[in-house]
Amino acid sequence: MTVTTILAASIGSQILIPVIILGIMGLAFGIILAVAAKFFNVQIDPRVEEITAILPGANCGGCGKAGCSGYADAVVHDGAPVNLCAPGGAEVAAHIARIMGTEAGAIEKKVAVFHCSSGGYKNTNWKYTYKGIESCKSAASIAGGPNACFWGCIGYNDCLKACMFGAISLDENGMRVVDWDKCTACGACVKACPRKLIELVPQNRAVHIKCSSLAKGPDAKAVCGTGNPCIGCGICARKCPVQAITVSNNLARIDYDKCINCGLCATACPTKAILDLLAGSRKKAEIDPEACIGCAICAKACPVEAISGELKQAHSIDKEKCVGCGICVEKCPKKAIKMQD
Amino acid sequence: MGFFGQLFVMAVSAIFIQNFVLAKFLGLCPYLGVSKKLDSAFGMGMAVIFVMTVASAFTFLIDKYLLVANGLEYLRTLAFILTIAALVQFVEMVIQKNAPALYKSLGVYLPLITTNCAVLGVAILNVTPLPDGSTYNFLWATLNGFLSGVGFTFVLLAMAGIRERLELVDMPKSMRGFASGLILAGTMALAFYGFMGLKI
Numbered sequence: 384m385t386v387t388t389i390l391a392a393s394i395g396s397q398i399l400i401p402v403i404i405l406g407i408m409g410l411a412f413g414i415i416l417a418v419a420a421k422f423f424n425v426q427i428d429p430r431v432e433e434i435t436a437i438l439p440g441a442n443c444g445g446c447g448k449a450g451c452s453g454y455a456d457a458v459v460h461d462g463a464p465v466n467l468c469a470p471g472g473a474e475v476a477a478h479i480a481r482i483m484g485t486e487a488g489a490i491e492k493k494v495a496v497f498h499c500s501s502g503g504y505k506n507t508n509w510k511y512t513y514k515g516i517e518s519c520k521s522a523a524s525i526a527g528g529p530n531a532c533f534w535g536c537i538g539y540n541d542c543l544k545a546c547m548f549g550a551i552s553l554d555e556n557g558m559r560v561v562d563w564d565k566c567t568a569c570g571a572c573v574k575a576c577p578r579k580l581i582e583l584v585p586q587n588r589a590v591h592i593k594c595s596s597l598a599k600g601p602d603a604k605a606v607c608g609t610g611n612p613c614i615g616c617g618i619c620a621r622k623c624p625v626q627a628i629t630v631s632n633n634l635a636r637i638d639y640d641k642c643i644n645c646g647l648c649a650t651a652c653p654t655k656a657i658l659d660l661l662a663g664s665r666k667k668a669e670i671d672p673e674a675c676i677g678c679a680i681c682a683k684a685c686p687v688e689a690i691s692g693e694l695k696q697a698h699s700i701d702k703e704k705c706v707g708c709g710i711c712v713e714k715c716p717k718k719a720i721k722m723q724d
Numbered sequence: 725m726g727f728f729g730q731l732f733v734m735a736v737s738a739i740f741i742q743n744f745v746l747a748k749f750l751g752l753c754p755y756l757g758v759s760k761k762l763d764s765a766f767g768m769g770m771a772v773i774f775v776m777t778v779a780s781a782f783t784f785l786i787d788k789y790l791l792v793a794n795g796l797e798y799l800r801t802l803a804f805i806l807t808i809a810a811l812v813q814f815v816e817m818v819i820q821k822n823a824p825a826l827y828k829s830l831g832v833y834l835p836l837i838t839t840n841c842a843v844l845g846v847a848i849l850n851v852t853p854l855p856d857g858s859t860y861n862f863l864w865a866t867l868n869g870f871l872s873g874v875g876f877t878f879v880l881l882a883m884a885g886i887r888e889r890l891e892l893v894d895m896p897k898s899m900r901g902f903a904s905g906l907i908l909a910g911t912m913a914l915a916f917y918g919f920m921g922l923k924i
Contacts, residue, residue: 401796408790408803412810419814423821516894 430482431459437478438468443547445469445569458483469493469568470548493568493583495542495551495561500593500656501608502536504557508608523577531606534596536580545575589644589660590637592619597632604654613656619648624686624710645708647686665707666722672697674719681711681720731867736922738871744842745879746909746916751842755880756905758833765884769877771833773870776846778815779808780869783847784862804847812838846872883912 434455442450446467448457457463458479465483466476472492501507513522513529519541527533536559543551543559550565551572563586573581580595592613596603600614615633620626627641628648635656637648649659670681670690677695682688689705692698700711700720712720725733742748745755751772758768783804791797816834820827837843850865860868883905890904899907 400794401799404790404794404796405799405803405806408786408806412806416810416813416817419817423817425820516892518892521892 428459431455433482434458434479437471437475437482439470439475441470441547441569443470443567443569443571445567445571469570472567491585491587494563494566494586495568495572495581496584496591497536497559497561497580498582498592498595499534499536499578499580500611500658501530501532502538502558503608504538506556506558506608507535507538508532508606520575520577528578530608532596532598532603532608532612533606534578534580534594534598535606535608536578541575541577542572542581545571547571584639587644588637588639588642590642590646590649591658591660592635592637592656593658594656595634597634599633603633611655614654616653618651618653619657622647622651622686624708643708643710645686645706645710647706647708650706661707666724667702667705667707668700668709668711668720669723670698670700671719671721672699674717676717676719678716680714680716684710684714686710730864734864734868735871735874738868739875739878740916740919741922743875743879743916743919744845744872745876746913747920748845749913750845751840751876752909754837754840754842755876755883756902756909758836759880759883759887759905762881762884762888765880766877768833768836769873769880772837772840772842772876772880773873775808775812775815775834775837775840775843776873776876777866777870779811779843779847780850781862781866782811783807784850784860784865787851788862800848800851801844804844808843808847809838842872842876879912879916883908886912 431452432455435452438451438455440451446454446457446463446469448454448463451468454463454468458465465479465485466473468475468479469492508531509529510531511526511529513525515521515525517539519537519539522529522537522539528537530537538557540551540553540559543553548565548567548569550562550567551559552562554560568583570583573579573583578595584591593611594603594607594613596607596612598606598612600616603612603614604610606612613633613635615630615635617630617635619635620628620630624645624647625641625643627638627643628635629638630636635648644661646659646661646665649655649657649662668689675692675697677692677697679692679694679698682690682692682698686708687704687706689701689703690698690711691701707722709722712722738744744750745752754768754772759765786803786807787797787800791799791803796803812834816827846869850860850868853859886908887905890908895904
């Protein structure tokens with residue numbers, strides 16, 4: 384037999400039939416899929432894909448949706464706000480707003496804030512020695528946790544482990560420090576903390592209550608590792624010029640929507656449970672005597688009674704008393720008050 | 725043995741004795757990859773059950789009327805992959821159009837298992853003669869696909885449950901994640917090895 388006859392024979396029986404059959408199968412499936420693609424075509428809003436492409440793709444779930452594509456879908460179909468993506472920030476919000484044809488609205492960068500001053504190597508009171516799994520969740524479930532305060536930080540760093548952006552680190556005392564530049568307010572640490580000590584707070588807020596204890600005053604003081612618990616005395620709530628602080632269950636809480644960063648509560652707190660990040664660096668108000676008409680509106684508005692002066696005379700501000708809250712600047716009808724270093 | 729007796733034998737065999745993952749070592753990729761969370765393991769399991777059942781039915785017909793009829797049994801692997809891939813694509817389109825809720829729960833996993841070896845495995849085993857020389861008919865091939873899928877889902881959920889608990893364990897760093905997952909898979913396979921002695 385020559386090569387050509389072998390070839391012809393094999394082509395005839397062994398190769399041709401399988402090739403034809405598989406070819407037909409492939410062709411048939413191809414046609415069916417092509418027809419099906421037309422027939423079962425689902426109109427997907429192109430904006431969903433555009434938004435998905437813009438989002439960071441971290442799938443962190445900070446927006447409350449299952450992932451980035453879930454959020455994109457919610458924006459287009461369920462009218463979800465365009466500024467929910469914390470890792471993406473203002474830039475992504477603006478992009479999404481452009482796609483959706485709406486305004487982005489102000490996106491307030493939030494950061495994680497711990498409402499406890501304890502939990503370090505030296506500033507924690509222990510009830511017993513815990514030698515189990517190094518996890519707050521696990522430790523908290525044994526006899527109410529190893530630390531004396533039932534509400535306080537246990538210090539096994541579940542929050543640090545949960546942070547996928549590396550924003551939480553330990554300082555030399557074993558306290559957790561949040562890097563505000565890295566924090567994206569995804570909320571992973573908030574979920575991870577079994578004591579619910581972490582809150583997402585707008586970054587420009589400077590005054591925080593560093594306690595979550597619901598214990599009565601003396602009890603809270605007895606167990607607190609730093610000796611700075613909130614005892615629920617309510618002095619801060621009375622001092623607050625904007626009624627941003629409420630006390631319930633022996634614990635003061637700041638309503639960050641109302642807080643004006645004046646820091647009055649921190650100076651008034653008898654147990655130093657309130658942290659004021661701006662303490663000592665606030666500007667003081669100053670009245671321009673030329674522009675002041677002596678209406679005394681500022682004097683009435685001042686929460687610390689630092690402004691004095693006769694009616695219809697230029698007023699002056701006592702710099703010692705002024706806490707730099709800036710209320711008078713807003714109230715002055717003649718814009719005669721400025722904040723000065 | 726009546727219909728239900730046979731069904732019971734097949735169920736026990738497919739889920740415990742001849743489990744796809746732990747006895748036949750097929751479908752290990754999703755078994756290790758999608759077993760970190762119970763939720764996603766459940767979704768994956770449902771998708772596998774669905775695809776295995778439909779694929780069993782279709783490949784059985786393709787085999788009987790196209791391949792065996794033309795003496796092309798050796799092309800099974802190729803023809804089955806082609807069939808399963810096209811079928812999964814088609815089914816995905818249909819449920820996306822007609823059952824958006826189902827699509828949302830299965831949709832992510834469907835493309836992942838298009839060419840999964842467990843799916844191809846069940847299709848090929850369905851048309852392979854049994855030890856006694858007989859072969860399945862259409863109904864039993866489909867049922868075998870369904871029950872094998874159930875067996876796969878069963879061990880996938882068991883694995884996911886164990887791994888969720890292992891997350892809390894204080895393990896040496898080098899053993900975390902995949903390393904402990906593989907050891908766990910081996911241990912589970914050993915445990916399932918005990919079912920091999922089951923005579924039904």
